[in-house]
Amino acid sequence: MQSGAQRERSKLRRLNMVMEVMPRTPIELRVIAIASLLSANLLLSGCAAIIEFVDVTANGLPASHDPRLVSTHIPTKAELEFHDSLFIVDLHADSLLWGREIAQTGRHLDLEKMRAGNIALQVLSVVTKTPGFDVSKGCVPHDGLNSAALLAPLQGQPVANWFSTRNRALEQATRLRGEAELDIQSALFDLETSKDLWLIRTVQDLRRLLDARSQAVQRKPIGVVLAIEGVHWLGDREMTSSMIEQQVDEIFEAGFRMAALTHRFDNGLGGASEGCNGFGLTPQGRQVVREMVGRGIVVDAAHLSNQSFADLFEVETGPLVSSHGGVKASFNVSRNMSDDDIRGVVRSDGTIGVGFWPEAVGQRGTYVEAIGEAFEEALAVMFEKEFVTEMDAARLATNGRPYDPYEHISFGSDFDGAVTVPFSADRLAFLTTHLMRRTTATGDQLFPMEKIPLVAGLNACRVLAARMPSEKAVRPSPISVCRIH
Ligand SMILES: [Zn+2]
Numbered sequence: 001m002q003s004g005a006q007r008e009r010s011k012l013r014r015l016n017m018v019m020e021v022m023p024r025t026p027i028e029l030r031v032i033a034i035a036s037l038l039s040a041n042l043l044l045s046g047c048a049a050i051i052e053f054v055d056v057t058a059n060g061l062p063a064s065h066d067p068r069l070v071s072t073h074i075p076t077k078a079e080l081e082f083h084d085s086l087f088i089v090d091l092h093a094d095s096l097l098w099g100r101e102i103a104q105t106g107r108h109l110d111l112e113k114m115r116a117g118n119i120a121l122q123v124l125s126v127v128t129k130t131p132g133f134d135v136s137k138g139c140v141p142h143d144g145l146n147s148a149a150l151l152a153p154l155q156g157q158p159v160a161n162w163f164s165t166r167n168r169a170l171e172q173a174t175r176l177r178g179e180a181e182l183d184i185q186s187a188l189f190d191l192e193t194s195k196d197l198w199l200i201r202t203v204q205d206l207r208r209l210l211d212a213r214s215q216a217v218q219r220k221p222i223g224v225v226l227a228i229e230g231v232h233w234l235g236d237r238e239m240t241s242s243m244i245e246q247q248v249d250e251i252f253e254a255g256f257r258m259a260a261l262t263h264r265f266d267n268g269l270g271g272a273s274e275g276c277n278g279f280g281l282t283p284q285g286r287q288v289v290r291e292m293v294g295r296g297i298v299v300d301a302a303h304l305s306n307q308s309f310a311d312l313f314e315v316e317t318g319p320l321v322s323s324h325g326g327v328k329a330s331f332n333v334s335r336n337m338s339d340d341d342i343r344g345v346v347r348s349d350g351t352i353g354v355g356f357w358p359e360a361v362g363q364r365g366t367y368v369e370a371i372g373e374a375f376e377e378a379l380a381v382m383f384e385k386e387f388v389t390e391m392d393a394a395r396l397a398t399n400g401r402p403y404d405p406y407e408h409i410s411f412g413s414d415f416d417g418a419v420t421v422p423f424s425a426d427r428l429a430f431l432t433t434h435l436m437r438r439t440t441a442t443g444d445q446l447f448p449m450e451k452i453p454l455v456a457g458l459n460a461c462r463v464l465a466a467r468m469p470s471e472k473a474v475r476p477s478p479i480s481v482c483r484i485h
Contacts, residue, residue, distance in 0.1 A: 109413075114222050227323070232269075264335070279305065301344075320348040342382065360414070
């Protein structure tokens with residue numbers, strides 16, 4: 001039992017303790033406020049430093065960024081002028097993952113680098129789940145450590161995003177919408193005050209972008225298309241058919257116009273090329289494809305397993321893209337497209353985006369030579385005699401335009417995709433110049449000059465124009481939308 005004096009003393013101690021943390025004067029109040037702000041700031045700048053460190057480490061460039069590693073040929077003035085006359089589309093970059101604005105200085109890709117590299121339209125894909133490759137299993141298990149989720153708290157995202165792939169996708173879309181012009185119709189008539197980035201959501205927006213870029217004297221707007229790399233949450237077991245419809249509506253309303261069912265691991269929608277099971281599309285996956293196609297969201301076949309690819313070709317999809325990656329014909333690794341995958345995308349009148357990084361295209365000679373090799377081998381599949389005969393007959397039967405293999409290949413860099421793309425967007429002219437100059441084993445030019453504008457952007461533009469929603473009942477023809485006057 002405490003005596004009366006002891007009780008008094010302990011009461012006083014408690015009171016003193018309370019007094020220590022309670023502000024007694026406005027000055028103390030301010031001191032405490034400043035101290036709390038400083039510690040919060042320290043915490044935030046610590047997080048920012050970690051995010052920047054991860055961004056810089058993940059999105060590697062060769063140590064010296066030495067142009068001679070990229071290409072032995074430095075583009076001439078005439079070649080640079082030709083590059084600058086192109087409408088360039090890149091089908092895949094992951095820059096939104098790193099929590100920065102596109103206008104901020106980035107590693108592979110940012111506004112200034114896109115300007116310098118003359119990118120006219122950039123597909124920006126959101127990534128929400130990234131378990132790593134498990135060497136012992138030889139695949140990417142779906143339940144490995146998800147580093148994309150770890151970025152959410154570091155970036156100060158709300159707790160609701162820490163555990164939800166859907167919320168993280170919508171968060172990245174909201175951030176881009178905040179930075180991009182949404183009223184493109186008006187922007188076209190007031191180029192001086194419009195934002196630098198235009199979010200392209202309809203066929204007509206695409207045409208407005210082409211018009212604006214040909215009208216603008218100085219500041220050309222750059223189009224961005226929102227995409228998703230793996231709509232994992234749509235594959236959850238509890239998703240009913242009507243819930244899937246609602247969720248696809250939601251991603252459409254958020255501005256997404258391209259989506260891949262899977263990323264590197266199998267999910268409830270289908271098997272992935274690096275997944276552990278190699279299965280095909282699930283019934284849920286097939287429904288998601290139909291819902292996307294119905295709304296004008298382009299289906300991206302990148303990362304699908306061979307079986308999923310084959311299943312996808314059975315669904316009515318219209319032109320497909322495989323936005324980024326290499327081809328097995330030039331570099332035989334599990335994530336790359338087989339000859340059948342390539343032929344399927346061509347049959348759909350789609351296009352394949354050749355990736356720029358060594359893990360997809362291999363390493364031989366300079367970096368652009370390895371990328372050029374992937375272009376050459378993919379084209380070789382499209383030029384196979386039997387396949388040309390098949391495509392000629394198919395086009396004749398449907399009154400389509402004559403088959404041209406050069407219409408089915410594009411750029412799919414994977415800038416800022418946690419891979420070592422060996423040059424940043426501002427040096428894209430090194431690649432176009434290499435493609436202009438590249439000759440085949442028989443000494444012919446791989447790309448006749450008139451085909452370079454197709455591969456550099458017009459093919460990707462055509463596929464987007466064929467699938468994106470139209471503001472008018474009569475759709476303009478994709479070729480007319482993507483024509484440069
Ligand atoms: Zn990818």
